[in-house]
Amino acid sequence: MTQTEKKVRVRFAPSPTGYLHIGGLRTALYNYLFAKKKVGTFVLRVEDTDQKRFVEGAVENLIQALEQMGLSWDEGVYIMDHGTCNIEHEKKNSKTYAGIVEVGEFGPYVQSERLELYKKYAEQLVKDGKAYYCFCDCERLEQMREKQQQAKLPPMYDRYCLDNLTSAEIAQKLAEKCPAVVRLKVPKDEIIEFEDLVRGKVTFASNTIDDQVLLKSDGFPTYHLANVVDDHLMEITEVIRGEEWLPSTPKHILLYRAFGWQEPQFAHIPLLLNADKSKLSKRQGDVAVEDYLQKGYLKEAVINFVAMLGWNPGEGSVQEIFSMAELIEKFDLKKVHKAGAVFDLKKLDWLNAQYIKKLSVDELHNSAKTFFEAKEFFETWNVKRAVWSVAEKEEYLKKVLAIEQDRLANLSQVGDENEFFFKDIAYEKSLLAWKEMTDQQVKESLQKSLQVLGDTSESQWTRELLEQNLLAAAGEKRGELLWPLRACLTGVQKSPSPFDCAWVLGKEETLKRLQRALQLF
């Protein structure tokens, strides 16, 4: 009774409208995880059938964002010469997008390059009586819908062109090149039922489904036609997509039936939501994956976060941090939720902080470098330290990062709370006093610090030894010694410890700031 299972083939098929949406990322991720788990094939296809929404550079953007997030695919579109496109198969240059190559036996993977195919299939449906030509213009359709709405009827095409045109008339209009679309002839009184992989049985009545346009008058297919034709031709076995497609699924099933094709399995994953539970949108925050990267979120954190929105390994799992390998191992469509999930930035921040803490200082520096360079304070600091070598500057930044590592929710915050590492400081004398200390006591405290630190050699200038020596010098009276020191080094109420600050600043700068403070007395 062994039934050889078809090899799993899934796809992510975005429309290039500008950038990779965070919801799209999750859809791509679930497809990726499913493919990896099942040792299947993951295809990346471009659904650019809407000419009106063409955006320059969108395809490249999309692919790049996917690459940046660490997702890879086995077939479809790639950016020429990128590492992700190191596949042995033959690469074909995309006809429409410069710098894009297509790899795989089921191409082209760009829908605008498959127009002839869709036309052929649409015509076949017309020939088989499963679809028909429609010459109604927008004006008539609008009027029709308005009337239907006034009569409290659902807006649906009234089949004027199907019922009133003779085949001779149709032929003539076609010959005269009248603008025409092809519509699916949706059968009456049928119940369309399918088993969704995450939702179970879903049922629709065909009478509520409009005669969908399949082929537009500009010769381009609509999503419905292109999607079904491609998924079939590309031998897609599971269609994993957002819940917004659930109401379209019966249309797609009707199309598979009209063609006599076996339909794939469907899995509609829950939507990502704004705080007010509406579909995640630009208006209420960032939705582009690149925005999050630019704000200093680590790709691992974003992947981890987005994976957990609508899925959980279950079985009492209390794990919060998952590597990609763990996600692949544990992913299961059966455990995907039905209800939408609110995108909560606070939790992303926490998760990102966890990932930042796990980084080595070198890794942290690599990722944070560009964020430092974008800071206002960086330029003047850089100029002021012109005598430092590149290595010395790098060393300094790494020290700052070592101190800040436990304080960052994202990388763009580097240095924000600790600008005194990069600038000259100014403060009120009163800041130097801890609790009720008198001027005399503050002065003596600073002198003591100066002595201890002055006696500390460069080779002893480590976090551990500085802490050890200063604590020994302070004895019971920690606040009296440490607060004035810290205040004179940082010029602010809140900061990292004086040991850490002194360590970063270095002996010379530390003593300089101490001496300057002493001049106030």
Place this chain on the structure above:
RNA sequence: GGCCCUAUCGUCUAGUGGUUAGGACGCCAGGUUCUCAUCCUGGCAACAGGAGUUCGAUUCUCCUUAGGGCUACCA
């Protein structure tokens, strides 16, 4: 309006025909501490409502309510 989907702390979620309904984020309090952050401990906080099935329902069924999605020659 019509169709479809959904419903456990504020948010992400675990979970079961009998549990003190568990964890995480956030929040609050305490501890560590020179301040901040980290870290540790504790606290607040949920099964939308109503029927039915059952000895017993958060769990199964139905209804209601609420929320969402779709309703284009967009995807």
